[in-house]
Amino acid sequence: MNTFVMDQQRAQLIQTEKMSAAGNLLAGIVHELNNPLTTILGFSELLLRDGKVSDAPRLEKIRAEAERSVRIIQNVLRLARADDSAPQIIDINESIRRTAELAQYQIRLNRIELDLNLSERSPKVLAHSGEMTQVLLNLITNAIQSISMVRASGKIQISSVVIGDRIRITVTDDGRGIRPSDMPRIFESFFTTKPTGTGLGLNLSRRIVREIGGEMSVSNNKACGATFTIELPIVANTVGENAECSIDDLDLLPPDRSVLIVDDEDHITELIETVLRDCGYRTDRLNDGAPAIELMQRNQYDILICDLHMPGVSGRDLIEWARVNRQNMRVLLLSGDVARTDVNDYARTYGIHFLSKPFSVSELTKAVQRLSS
Ligand SMILES: Nc1ncnc2c1ncn2[C@@H]1O[C@H](COP(=O)(O)OP(=O)(O)O)[C@@H](O)[C@H]1O
Ligand SMILES: [Mg+2]
Known part of the structure; x- marks a missing residue:
């Protein structure tokens, strides 16, 4: 092989290494952005739905731009991750x-x-x-x-x-x-x-x-x-492809279920609680995994919605506990790591429903609906 080709290959290797370091950094940033974007998207959707704003067209602009930001970071993340x-x-x-x-x-x-x-x-x-x-x-x-x-x-x-x-x-x-x-x-x-x-x-x-x-x-x-x-x-x-479901379909959710929501981000649990209560669910929410197990021991919940990554007791720990002690409970796992194959594999292996952050109100509703049916 001539030296020109070898130099080219070396340069390419160095470039690949750089890209992979940049990719990891980027994935971390994107992960951090998922929670605030979910909050912006979710609450603006709720305000628009409830007609509580004086200037709906402007709020719709905010919502649409948040949605665009979500698509941009998800595209970049998909590209950066080694598959x-x-x-x-x-x-x-x-x-x-x-x-x-x-x-x-x-x-x-x-x-x-x-x-x-x-x-x-x-x-x-x-x-x-x-x-x-x-x-x-x-x-x-x-x-x-x-x-x-x-x-x-x-x-x-x-x-x-x-x-x-x-x-x-x-x-x-x-x-x-x-x-x-x-x-x-x-x-x-x-x-x-x-x-x-x-x-x-x-x-x-x-x-x-x-x-x-x-x-x-x-x-x-x-x-x-x-x-x-x-x-x-x-x-x-x-x-089978899931039929699109709009916010109007909220009525179709089977009411009167009890749901435990656990996520270390307070805004996220508040958003999920607001959406689910609006359609007649009973909900409890926590920002910490450890008391969640205590709560599940005391109360019977139909559905557990939890974040995967939390400090201390993680979503995975909660799911393990539930699999042993609450076999009838349905689980919806939330995670910001859209393209992480280990998360996808984990969810698939255990047949756990999975919702990636950021999600819209209708995506959340659709996911819960699938769980309940
Ligand atoms: N759409 C295009 N129009 C004209 N030439 C093209 C086009 N796409 C590729 N080429 C030619 O093929 C070469 C190789 O493309 P590529 O493998 O992408 O490497 P690079 O873009 O780094 O040169 C380019 O340098 C160019 O000469
Ligand atoms: Mg090229």
């Missing part, structure tokens, strides 16, 4: 929309118009959502770079279309296109035509796509620019 879990069934249109949102700033900055033209069906594929985001983001970034080399503004089109048992995704730009002599080489690792390029984006992307049984190709457009095409096998939709 060592098994691939999951994901909605590819959803991946495209999320990635587009993540790239929105870059797109706007370069005066580019982004056009999504997604299949009406929501095709599911077996993949890591973080990796899918990475592939799409690589293609969008390349498209932006290609456009800004030749013009002051441009257009990127992303489309998805179902063809038999496969989904075809195309990313088209009106940039400078690919020189015919470069065409056979662009998927090679370290092949780059950019002064500061790594030449790894496309190579990695195609590897990810092939690992899940797909293929990736490229061609130049007739007029200008290039089109990248990804084809992936669709998986049959085996998991």
Whole structure:
């Protein structure tokens, strides 16, 4: 191997290490932001629902922006986390929309118009959502770079279309296109035509796509620019999808259940209590795990809603206690670590319902409804 390639690989390794340190830091910050965002989102939803505000349109702006912040940090977190879990069934249109949102700033900055033209069906594929985001983001970034080399503004089109048992995704730009002599080489690792390029984006992307049984190709457009095409096998939709439920569905909740709510954040327990009491539940709330066990010994609760990470007695301890002593009690686990695979695995192994923070009022209602039925 020549020294140029070795130097490149070393630089890439150092960069990977840096990214992973940054990823951990970021995950910590995001985790801390989840509680305040859940509070802002939840209480503004409640105020809007109850009509208690003089200026509802302004409050709606606050609510919508909190919701947008949630999506941004969740997207970043998904991307930053190393994904060592098994691939999951994901909605590819959803991946495209999320990635587009993540790239929105870059797109706007370069005066580019982004056009999504997604299949009406929501095709599911077996993949890591973080990796899918990475592939799409690589293609969008390349498209932006290609456009800004030749013009002051441009257009990127992303489309998805179902063809038999496969989904075809195309990313088209009106940039400078690919020189015919470069065409056979662009998927090679370290092949780059950019002064500061790594030449790894496309190579990695195609590897990810092939690992899940797909293929990736490229061609130049007739007029200008290039089109990248990804084809992936669709998986049959085996998991029953949950019907969307709005705040109006609160009435449908079976009333008169008793719920114990435990979270070290006072605002969160208050929010959950307000929502559940509104629909006739009896609730107790605590900000500490230890007295929760005492309370469960004294009272019978139908449902336990608890945070996973609490100082002292954790959510996991409470669940272990309940599994031994209160076998009929349903549990809803809350956690801000959306993309942590160990949390997901834990919840799945024990069949525990799981709600990731930040959640909206309707997501909370839906989760409790699923528990009660
Ligand atoms: N949308 C595109 N339009 C024109 N050329 C592209 C496009 N995407 C990729 N390329 C070419 O392929 C090369 C390799 O891309 P990539 O693997 O992402 O590495 P990098 O972006 O670091 O150069 C780029 O340097 C560029 O020459
Ligand atoms: Mg690139």
